Amino acid sequence: MGNVIATYLHGPLLAKNPEITDYIISYCLKRKYKEEIKLESLNDEFENMCRKQLLKRFIEK
Numbered sequence: 001m002g003n004v005i006a007t008y009l010h011g012p013l014l015a016k017n018p019e020i021t022d023y024i025i026s027y028c029l030k031r032k033y034k035e036e037i038k039l040e041s042l043n044d045e046f047e048n049m050c051r052k053q054l055l056k057r058f059i060e061k
Helices: 018-033 045-060
Strands: none
Touching: none
């Protein structure tokens, strides 16, 4: 309870949503090691650019 992520999207949800991916990885690490694990930041610029382009395409239709 309180840790469910549901989606009806077809396609690569995690690859195109790095914030959700980071959340899931952090959550799993915290459950396993019983402590907060700080993830190293990665450059998500390309993923964010792709998501913005897809959203723009759907909004313009």
